């Protein structure tokens with residue numbers, strides 16, 4: 054994990070416990086901070102790419118469970134794209150031969 058984008062993170066210097074609320078604790082303050090962050094796209098990409106490391110706390114306003122759902126959606130989109138491409142290749146083959 055790396056990235057100069059971290060220097061622009063709105064959470065830079067913020068108390069860590071805000072981003073790691075205990076069960077039942079309000080994630081609102083973390084989400085407010087993320088809401089005014091200019092690098093949330095980079096943050097979310099990283100949080101989704103490193104589930105084993107970053108599946109704790111609030112990243113880009115998302116909880117670990119929400120990030121799990123986003124990963125599932127991304128997998129579904131990939132599968133659909135692959136199925137569509139496969140169908141296109143089959144159509145191309147059958148139309149050529």
Ligand code: SF4
Pocket residue numbers: 062063064065086087088090091092093096097111112113114
């Ligand atoms: S989106 Fe939130 S967690 Fe991510 S860098 Fe910005 S403030 Fe920090």
